[in-house]
Amino acid sequence: MSMLSDLRFRMRGLFQSRETEAELEDELRFHFENEVEKHSKEGLPKEEARRRARLDFGGQSQVAEDCREARGTSLLTSLLQDIRYAWRQLRANPAFAVVMILTLGLSIGANSAIFSVIEGVLIQSLPYSHADRLAYLYLSDKNFPKFALNPFDFRDYRARNKSFESMAGMTRGDLQLSGGSSRPLMLHGFRVTAGYFEMLGVSPALGHGFERKAELPGNGYEVVLSNRIWRSRFGASPQIIGQRVMLNDQPYTVVGIMPAGMQHPGNFYQPLPYGQDVDVWYPFTFDGNPARRGSHFLEGIGRLKPGVTLAEADAEMNSIQAELAREYPVDAGWQVHAISLDSEVVGSSREMLLILLGAVGMVLLIACANAANLLLSRAATRRREIAIRVALGARRSRVIRQLLTESLVMAFVGGALGLAVAWGGVRALVSLLPVGFPRADEIHISGAVFAFTFLITTAAGLLFGLVPAVQSSRSDPRQGLHEGGRTTKGGDGSSRLRNALVVAEVSLACALLVGAGLMLRTFLNLLHLNPGFQQQHVLTASVFLPEVQYKSPASIAYFYDELMGNLRALPGVQAAGAGTDVPFSGYDENLGGFTIEGKVPPPDQEFHGRYHVATPGYFSALGIPLLSGRFFSEADKAGSPSVVILNHTMAKRYWGDKDPVGSRIDFVEDHPTGKAWVTVVGVVGDVKDKPSSPDAEPAFWWPSLQQPWAFPEMSVVMRANADPGSLAEELRDEVKRLDPSLAVANVRQLDQIVESSIATPRFAFVLVGLFAGLAILLAAIGIYGVIAYSVSQRTAEFGLRMALGAQRADVLRLVLRQAAWLTTGGIAIGVILAVALGQLLKDLVYGVSLTDPATILAAVAIAAVIAVVACLVPARRATGVNPVIALRAE
Amino acid sequence: MTSLDLPQGTLDLLILRTLLAGPQHGWAISERVQQVSGNVLRIQQGSLYPALHRLERRGWVKAKWGVSDNNRRAKYYDLTRSGQRQLQDETESWGKLISAVALVLESE
Numbered sequence: 001m002s003m004l005s006d007l008r009f010r011m012r013g014l015f016q017s018r019e020t021e022a023e024l025e026d027e028l029r030f031h032f033e034n035e036v037e038k039h040s041k042e043g044l045p046k047e048e049a050r051r052r053a054r055l056d057f058g059g060q061s062q063v064a065e066d067c068r069e070a071r072g073t074s075l076l077t078s079l080l081q082d083i084r085y086a087w088r089q090l091r092a093n094p095a096f097a098v099v100m101i102l103t104l105g106l107s108i109g110a111n112s113a114i115f116s117v118i119e120g121v122l123i124q125s126l127p128y129s130h131a132d133r134l135a136y137l138y139l140s141d142k143n144f145p146k147f148a149l150n151p152f153d154f155r156d157y158r159a160r161n162k163s164f165e166s167m168a169g170m171t172r173g174d175l176q177l178s179g180g181s182s183r184p185l186m187l188h189g190f191r192v193t194a195g196y197f198e199m200l201g202v203s204p205a206l207g208h209g210f211e212r213k214a215e216l217p218g219n220g221y222e223v224v225l226s227n228r229i230w231r232s233r234f235g236a237s238p239q240i241i242g243q244r245v246m247l248n249d250q251p252y253t254v255v256g257i258m259p260a261g262m263q264h265p266g267n268f269y270q271p272l273p274y275g276q277d278v279d280v281w282y283p284f285t286f287d288g289n290p291a292r293r294g295s296h297f298l299e300g301i302g303r304l305k306p307g308v309t310l311a312e313a314d315a316e317m318n319s320i321q322a323e324l325a326r327e328y329p330v331d332a333g334w335q336v337h338a339i340s341l342d343s344e345v346v347g348s349s350r351e352m353l354l355i356l357l358g359a360v361g362m363v364l365l366i367a368c369a370n371a372a373n374l375l376l377s378r379a380a381t382r383r384r385e386i387a388i389r390v391a392l393g394a395r396r397s398r399v400i401r402q403l404l405t406e407s408l409v410m411a412f413v414g415g416a417l418g419l420a421v422a423w424g425g426v427r428a429l430v431s432l433l434p435v436g437f438p439r440a441d442e443i444h445i446s447g448a449v450f451a452f453t454f455l456i457t458t459a460a461g462l463l464f465g466l467v468p469a470v471q472s473s474r475s476d477p478r479q480g481l482h483e484g485g486r487t488t489k490g491g492d493g494s495s496r497l498r499n500a501l502v503v504a505e506v507s508l509a510c511a512l513l514v515g516a517g518l519m520l521r522t523f524l525n526l527l528h529l530n531p532g533f534q535q536q537h538v539l540t541a542s543v544f545l546p547e548v549q550y551k552s553p554a555s556i557a558y559f560y561d562e563l564m565g566n567l568r569a570l571p572g573v574q575a576a577g578a579g580t581d582v583p584f585s586g587y588d589e590n591l592g593g594f595t596i597e598g599k600v601p602p603p604d605q606e607f608h609g610r611y612h613v614a615t616p617g618y619f620s621a622l623g624i625p626l627l628s629g630r631f632f633s634e635a636d637k638a639g640s641p642s643v644v645i646l647n648h649t650m651a652k653r654y655w656g657d658k659d660p661v662g663s664r665i666d667f668v669e670d671h672p673t674g675k676a677w678v679t680v681v682g683v684v685g686d687v688k689d690k691p692s693s694p695d696a697e698p699a700f701w702w703p704s705l706q707q708p709w710a711f712p713e714m715s716v717v718m719r720a721n722a723d724p725g726s727l728a729e730e731l732r733d734e735v736k737r738l739d740p741s742l743a744v745a746n747v748r749q750l751d752q753i754v755e756s757s758i759a760t761p762r763f764a765f766v767l768v769g770l771f772a773g774l775a776i777l778l779a780a781i782g783i784y785g786v787i788a789y790s791v792s793q794r795t796a797e798f799g800l801r802m803a804l805g806a807q808r809a810d811v812l813r814l815v816l817r818q819a820a821w822l823t824t825g826g827i828a829i830g831v832i833l834a835v836a837l838g839q840l841l842k843d844l845v846y847g848v849s850l851t852d853p854a855t856i857l858a859a860v861a862i863a864a865v866i867a868v869v870a871c872l873v874p875a876r877r878a879t880g881v882n883p884v885i886a887l888r889a890e
Numbered sequence: 891m892t893s894l895d896l897p898q899g900t901l902d903l904l905i906l907r908t909l910l911a912g913p914q915h916g917w918a919i920s921e922r923v924q925q926v927s928g929n930v931l932r933i934q935q936g937s938l939y940p941a942l943h944r945l946e947r948r949g950w951v952k953a954k955w956g957v958s959d960n961n962r963r964a965k966y967y968d969l970t971r972s973g974q975r976q977l978q979d980e981t982e983s984w985g986k987l988i989s990a991v992a993l994v995l996e997s998e
Contacts, residue, residue, distance in 0.1 A: 023955075023965065026963065026965070027915075027916065027939070027964075027965045028939065030915065030916075030917065030958070030962060030963070030964050030965070031916055031917045031935060031939075033962070034917040034960075035917070037960070038921075056935065062936065063935060063936050063939055063940070066936065066939070066940040067939050067940050067943045069940070070940040070941070070943040070944040070947065071943045071944075071946075071947055
């Protein structure tokens with residue numbers, strides 16, 4: 001109540017200011033006249049009475065100001081005055097204002113843009129209900145840090161645990177949609193256990209999800225469609241619920257439609273990143289023998305009960321795993337890990353984004369230092385004005401308030417510009433983001449971004465305004481008024497401060513340059529890395545053969561054999577092959593153990609390798625080199641001796657320096673009729689999972705015509721003489737000629753795959769490089785400002801020196817010496833800073849040391865050259881001083 | 891008959907107490923205080939008016955324009971109810987202060 005009336009009272013003062021001012025004046029005049037009258041009555045002459053009254057009264061305007069302050073209106077009105085005054089000051093010095101506002105606007109905008117990415121990706125919670133309670137479940141052992149679950153183990157976790165409210169499993173299983181008049185379409189599909197959607201906290205918009213009975217073998221022919229596929233293929237008809245659709249040539253009943261915006265949480269095997277790319281979900285069925293638990297391909301997610309921590313869940317899961325290991329020896333050796341879904345989805349981007357925020361924050365610091373420096377130089381020229389204010393009775397706090405208002409007005413104009421920069425910058429940023437960057441479509445300028453911009457703008461305004469304001473307010477009015485402070489050298493304290501600010505700017509910019517250099521080296525290293533294959537003129541696409549028509553491995557092998565023959569016959573095709581893996585496309589989860597004839601694995605270890613299937617033309621189409629032995633040929637077919645090709649890593653790991661060609665291995669556990677030996681016929685070069693992977697994994701290939709079980713999905717690889725883009729249609733035609741119900745999916749060129757595999761380092765390099773460029777530009781402005789100011793202050797000195805016989809070169813040297821001190825100081829600190837902060841980049845660099853001397857030297861050289869250029873202009877002005885004019889000006 | 895400086899915080903008390911007799915304008919308040927105190931207490935105009943405006947903002951006095959004895963427009967201040975309460979509180983604590991100070995001064 002009293003707060004409210006207080007506010008109303010202040011407001012009245014503010015809005016009816018003319019009226020209250022007049023009242024105040026009347027009131028004080030009334031008092032004065034009464035005093036005069038009193039003195040007159042005491043017998044004083046009229047003039048003397050007035051004089052006495054005036055003496056008693058003190059300064060009328062001072063009393064009025066005190067009354068205004070007592071009324072509480074003075075703070076607000078003086079703020080408005082200050083803002084108006086600050087605005088006039090800005091307009092009076094447009095060059096100064098433009099430099100300040102542009103630099104602030106750019107750096108504030110860059111900060112807001114990066115923050116909006118961080119807000120969208122890291123801060124906003126994932127679009128599942130209580131997303132913080134969701135956790136991924138993974139296995140690990142000493143060989144494999146991250147491994148999928150066995151379905152039957154999963155079922156026991158689900159039944160036995162008390163930590164999770166619900167738990168669900170998923171595994172990738174793309175489906176081919178056919179039937180109707182449209183072209184067959186490959187759909188991104190996931191097989192999920194019952195209650196998957198409920199676990200995520202997202203309900204179907206129409207229909208329902210899957211119940212437990214759908215998990216039984218033989219059931220599971222139900223499907224939930226994504227909103228997108230429902231609209232694009234089924235005309236968004238609600239009647240589709242209960243209807244049958246043909247997937248992999250099998251009828252599935254549509255039971256539900258997910259709402260638009262349903263996000264796939266991302267997965268690790270045959271990965272589909274977090275996002276809206278899943279088209280269909282269908283039930284995971286627990287087929288097979290529940291006692292056999294060696295096969296791992298299910299990825300688990302659980303929803304923690306309220307109040308249960310990840311660590312508690314982790315501990316409980318591991319005790320369940322220990323129980324299972326007693327029941328099923330094959331389960332021994334595995335640890336279970338519960339990892340928060342949030343850190344799984346955005347974990348790998350978090351570090352990079354925070355580093356970018358740090359880098360862009362450094363740019364803002366430099367801009368603040370610059371602004372402080374400009375204000376300090378200007379404060380020197382405004383000393384007279386401030387001295388007059390102080391002489392007229394302005395309090396120190398009042399002067400500081402006025403100067404701070406000016407810097408805040410500048411900051412806010414800069415901040416407004418910054419918002420515009422951010423608005424455009426965010427669009428540019430999102431378009432620059434690597435494909436598949438998590439949550440990219442959730443990035444936009446939100447309320448939080450506005451709040452952040454407001455906050456950093458205010459902080460920046462106070463940061464760069466406070467020190468100059470305090471320093472100016474301290475000036476002695478006598479000195480300030482005396483000769484306008486023309487000859488004083490701006491006070492030693494303030495020039496020391498200006499120099500320190502420039503040193504700080506140069507050091508931050510130099511550290512950023514080193515960072516940008518490391519990013520550039522990383523990017524170039526990855527760009528010029530030999531990927532292990534030849535990426536030019538290669539087209540890849542995947543084809544899936546539904547089980548209904550292609551029941552046996554032989555029928556699959558026959559289809560691909562025939563397709564490859566037809567493709568090779570096309571004009572312009574150099575080589576064509578098919579394989580279960582495409583380089584740089586993610587790990588397809590197939591890993592197998594084996595025995596090697598005449599070798600015993602070291603204790604606690606087994607021989608293992610990733611297994612794949614390939615047709616004879618596969619390696620030559622990809623340009624993977626043969627290191628030893630031979631490639632597959634048409635003769636490696638059913639009935640012929642079984643053969644296998646290894647990669648270099650597998651040969652090296654298990655055979656050492658010995659050539660494995662001719663050795664025999666066996667993949668089948670507990671073979672009923674003794675060993676089924678397979679002969680190694682070739683060794684091919686390594687291809688890593690992605691360019692920045694430290695090493696390749698051991699891997700081997702079976703010839704397609706001898707595939708031990710069905711591999712219905714293969715990727716076709718065609719090497720062309722020239723641009724392979726036109727081959728896509730021909731491939732579609734050839735597939736259609738063999739089987740019109742098949743879809744050709746994932747049509748991509750190999751060099752595009754390679755390019756997108758280094759999109760993240762490129763993104764990091766482009767941004768850090770941009771920030772470093774901005775930083776060095778700002779630092780250059782800073783150096784220029786300080787040297788130019790110091791030259792203008794020392795004009796008389798230079799004039800005197802030249803009058804006494806100093807040469808132009810001497811003066812130039814004098815100026816450059818100051819610049820050199822600042823620059824070397826800044827660069828030295830910058831290098832130390834770069835080395836200290838370099839550790840943060842540990843996971844972002846590849847193939848270059850964090851303290852790489854060449855990179856640091858290059859950064860130092862760039863910083864030095866730019867510093868010299870920045871101070872040359874003012875330095876030349878110093879040499880142009882005419883002694884006569886300079887001395888007369890004194 | 892030398893005048894004394896007012897101790898900190900007593901100005902408000904004096905003003906409120908003076909207004910207990912009825913609405914008054916600033917000049918009359920200062921005259922009255924001077925007169926009643928036997929010319930010992932003199933309120934400087936420089937502090938009287940800011941104090942009046944502060945009391946008005948706090949809601950302890952209300953201002954109204956009226957006509958003075960010598961027929962001129964003057965701003966009259968009147969105690970509000972919360973001002974009366976404030977006066978009571980301040981008078982009480984002033985009394986306590988005086989007796990406490992006296993106790994200390996008279997102790998051995």
